[in-house]
Amino acid sequence: MQETQQIFFDPEVKQLIDSFSYCFGVKITLYSPLVEEWLVGVFVKSSDYCTLLQKGMHYRSRCLAQDKLMCERCKRLGKLTLYRCHGGLNEAVMPIERDGRTIGFAMLGQFRTLEHVPAQLLQQWSEAGLDPVTFREAFLARPYFEEETLSRMLHLFSMLINFVSSSSYVKLWQPQLVEKVIQYLDDHMQEPSNLATVAQAVGRSESAVSHAIKQKFKVSFKHLATVRKIQRFESLLSKNPLLQINEACLQVGFPDQLYFSRVYRKFRSCTPFAIYQDPSQQGTQRRSIGPWLRKCGVGVVCLAYQKSGI
Helix, strand or coil: CCCCCEEEECHHHHHHHHHHHHHHCCEEEEECCCCCEEEECCCCCHHHHHHHHHHHCCCHHHHHHHHHHHHHHHHHHCCCEEEECCCCCEEEEEEEEECCEEEEEEEEEEEECCCCCCHHHHHHHHHCCCCHHHHHHHHHCCCECCHHHHHHHHHHHHHHHHHHHHCCCEEEECCCHHHHHHHHHHHCCCCCCCHHHHHHHHCCCHHHHHHHHHHHHCCCHHHHHHHHHHHHHHHHHHHCCCCCHHHHHHHCCCCCHHHHHHHHHHHHCCCHHHHHCCHHHCCCCCCCCHHHHHHCCHHHHHHHHHHHCC
């Protein structure tokens, strides 16, 4: 099993990357080795254009796939990688390294090196019956950098990330047995949660794993594994309201949506659909799951596990 060290950032790190963002009009995001968001810099207007693409042309999955691909590429090359995204904007990503190991990624985006919106994108947008003026204005709102300015900004970005990663601003923590189990469960969310498989992966006996979980959380291995899947399911819907319930079920290892609904009701006292859509709005529009999480008592349940360390 490949262990992922836990990373802790000093609050000063957020101030540093936010200051960079304010100066250049871009956003810095720090990712884990699995390309999951660790630390997101200050909000900038980049989201306007990206939101238009993701909602109007359903680009979200393509964007996420490209982000992961570019992180893998920069890790393989061992240096900063500059690329143009599907929306015609530029992004840069570099590995965060400590003691010769890649412990995460730093991404910088989104900015322009093109003076005009790509003609093919604008055509696709117009053919979809959407307003080309709004699309063009959102694209041109992104900061534009000529070659010399871009080179200097990327140099500053590299120096900033290297400084942060090599300083006391970043602390590493090696997971113990229970944390290794949780890490394995989180990394293999689409697979069945099997105690024997997990025990073998962390190099301990089944009884040792069960005892450690029982001692720390007062629950069984099966209970812990199910809670992790439910929490990931809720996180998926919260981050992407357009995601279908059956798709979210598959991503947490439940190909049978009806079975997952029974499991979910047992743990949350409400159905997954209850947190997904307001019953009074059925057949009309999606809504944030936040209010229904609170109504179903999910916040209370999650808090209880957070206090236990889950």
